[in-house]
Amino acid sequence: MLTVQDKKVLLALEETGDIQELMEKTQLPEVAIMRSALTLQDTNLAEIHERTESVVELTREGERLSQKLPERKILDLLRTTDTLDVKDTSMDPSEVTIALGWLKRKGLVDILKKDESLILKITERGREYQEQRLPEEEVLARILSGMGGDTLSPETLKTLKSRKAITVKEKIHREIILTQKGAQKIREGIEFTEQISQVTPEVIRERKWVATGFRPYDITADVRDITYGKRHFVNQAIEYVRKIWLEMGFKEMKGPMVSSAFWNFDALFQPQDHPARDMQDTFFVAGEADLPDDSLVERVKAMHIHGGEISSTGWNYQWDEKEAQKLVLRTHTTVLSARTLAAIKKSDLPLKFFSVGKCFRNEKPDWSHLAEFYQTDGIVVGEGVNLRNLLGYLARFLQKMGIQNFRFRPAYFPYTEPSVEAEVYNPRTREWVELIGSGVFRPEVVVPLLGEDIPVLAWGPGFGRIIMDYYRITDLRDLYKNDLKQIRDLKLWMW
Numbered sequence: 001m002l003t004v005q006d007k008k009v010l011l012a013l014e015e016t017g018d019i020q021e022l023m024e025k026t027q028l029p030e031v032a033i034m035r036s037a038l039t040l041q042d043t044n045l046a047e048i049h050e051r052t053e054s055v056v057e058l059t060r061e062g063e064r065l066s067q068k069l070p071e072r073k074i075l076d077l078l079r080t081t082d083t084l085d086v087k088d089t090s091m092d093p094s095e096v097t098i099a100l101g102w103l104k105r106k107g108l109v110d111i112l113k114k115d116e117s118l119i120l121k122i123t124e125r126g127r128e129y130q131e132q133r134l135p136e137e138e139v140l141a142r143i144l145s146g147m148g149g150d151t152l153s154p155e156t157l158k159t160l161k162s163r164k165a166i167t168v169k170e171k172i173h174r175e176i177i178l179t180q181k182g183a184q185k186i187r188e189g190i191e192f193t194e195q196i197s198q199v200t201p202e203v204i205r206e207r208k209w210v211a212t213g214f215r216p217y218d219i220t221a222d223v224r225d226i227t228y229g230k231r232h233f234v235n236q237a238i239e240y241v242r243k244i245w246l247e248m249g250f251k252e253m254k255g256p257m258v259s260s261a262f263w264n265f266d267a268l269f270q271p272q273d274h275p276a277r278d279m280q281d282t283f284f285v286a287g288e289a290d291l292p293d294d295s296l297v298e299r300v301k302a303m304h305i306h307g308g309e310i311s312s313t314g315w316n317y318q319w320d321e322k323e324a325q326k327l328v329l330r331t332h333t334t335v336l337s338a339r340t341l342a343a344i345k346k347s348d349l350p351l352k353f354f355s356v357g358k359c360f361r362n363e364k365p366d367w368s369h370l371a372e373f374y375q376t377d378g379i380v381v382g383e384g385v386n387l388r389n390l391l392g393y394l395a396r397f398l399q400k401m402g403i404q405n406f407r408f409r410p411a412y413f414p415y416t417e418p419s420v421e422a423e424v425y426n427p428r429t430r431e432w433v434e435l436i437g438s439g440v441f442r443p444e445v446v447v448p449l450l451g452e453d454i455p456v457l458a459w460g461p462g463f464g465r466i467i468m469d470y471y472r473i474t475d476l477r478d479l480y481k482n483d484l485k486q487i488r489d490l491k492l493w494m495w
Contacts, residue, residue: 002039003197003215007190009036013046013178014186022176037176042222045182048174055171056143056152062165066140070099075108075130078122086118106134136160233490234374234479237467238356241376244400245354248393250378253336253355260289262324264331266300267338268415269444271315272323276331283360283371285327296342297321299448310443310453329360333377334415334460340379341449341456349454350382359462367475373462379441380457381450387418387440390457394422394436401466406435413437415445416458426469436461 002010005028012025022033040046058066073091078084089096100118103109108126112119122130133141135156142152143166160166178186195215196203203209231239242252265277275281291297299308301321307314336355344351355377363369380389391408398406403424411421416439423432438459446456464476471490473479478486 002043003036003195005032006036006039009033009176010040010045010178010182011186011190013040013176013182017049017175017177019174019176033176034174040176040182044179045185046179047177049177050175051173053171053173055169056157057167057169058140058143059164059167061163062140062143062160065136065163065165066144069102069134069136070095071102071106071108072134072137074099074103074120075122075126078109078120078126079130082122083112084120086120136163136165140165227488230487230492232482232487233471233492234467236492237463237470238374241401241463242354242356244397245356245376245378247400248352248396250352250354253333253340253353253377254357255336255339255355257330257358257360258285258327259330259335260291260324261326261328262289262291262297262300263338264328264335266304266319266324267342267445267449268334269303269442270414271304271317272320273317274414279362281362282331283329283362285329287327288322288325289327291321291325292342296448297324303444303448307444308447310447312444314444330357331361332359332460333357333375334458337377337379337458337460338445338449341381341446344381344450346450346452346454350380350385352378352380354378365477367477370464370476370480373464375460375462377460378458381454383454385455385457387420387457390420390438390440390459393457394420394438394459398422398424398435401463402470403466407432411437411439413439415442416440417442422461424469433465435465 005026008026008028009022012022015025016022019030019033022028023030026033028036037046037048041048070091073095074084074089077089086096086100091099100111100120103120103126104111106125106129107123108129110121110123112121135153136159139152139156139160157166157168161168195212196209197215230236246252261277265274266272270276301319302308302314303312304315304319305317333355336357337353340353356374358372359375360372363371365371378393380393394408395406405425405427407423407425408420409423411419413419419437419439421434422436422438424435425431426433436459438457438461441456441458443453447453450456464479467479468474468476
């Protein structure tokens, strides 16, 4: 049933369908007019017609150019002569540069070099445009006269847009048209009996519904979709991973994305001539980092050169402090594990830490690789912790992530021994896929940082693949393309 507002709009449609005129006749705001128009359209009493028009507006630069284009100034100077030395234009150098570019592009002048000067020679085409408007001048004049974008040259509009002279916006014009059924409804007569559409304290207190009644509701009418705000699904996953580790009693490690090569590589016993430290794999940042206290640096240095105080041969090479001072975008969040190990005290053990953060690798982006990605690291430090404990933590993490079909197998990683790889089964490809690299930190990593060889369980999975499997996404790039439809339609994470 129609409200009083709907009836006012319906009656006004006999005279006009223009929104502005309807607002004047009904004394209703535009939003109320459109709300009633939708109701009238749903009941086939009216139709909403829309057309889109390009609206062109001049920017400040466009207003300046509409007075005189830089190339026009040069053409005017060439009216009395066939050639002109650029130095003789008396124009601002930046404006001359712009003018020369457009004059050359349009074939209006030839630019000749003579000694250290640039000589402009007008062409036949240039002579023609001395007597007529350039395309940009023509369009700018039409815009100033109020002509719409749909009547102007698209090519010239594109040029003016590249010169930051105009902005082009799409404007929607709406008109409400009375249908035959609507006209018939008016002829039959419309009663303006007020009905209550909203229950308020006043309505209840004064029992207004007794005299007027309530407006009936059509329970079969379509309900329009409501798009509500929610966090990006990748951020949901990050918070869920953080929640898992906190529930398991871990403390969070945090740190900067820019790190010294010392913490990112050297402290993890990665040799300075390792290929992963090349420009092909790592993003380097300008500048040098300050190294930590000398005793820690000396212990790491000794471990690299000859194996320090333990039964290790080290890497048997000359360690370079300058190489360790280089700044890099961290290639893994394990750098936070190294920093944490160097800061804890033996009296505080046992301890458990985790991190969730962004890492960077110099990768060519494709369906399975990105230059930046999220990783979650974890360490457990304490006397007596062992490989069995490590497998228990990883199994619990995978189960909480909703993964049941997984397995562990021996592996090799540079700074853990023994090393373990967790694999999950992908039912779509029917393959086992590597998901988590883990192991027990080698003494070469632990001793320089902690001062003695205490067991440290460590792992560092990226969870982009878990998110892809959960949402049935086949291209890693789709995680970050910010497709609004995708973000709206994807289900919430497994909270």
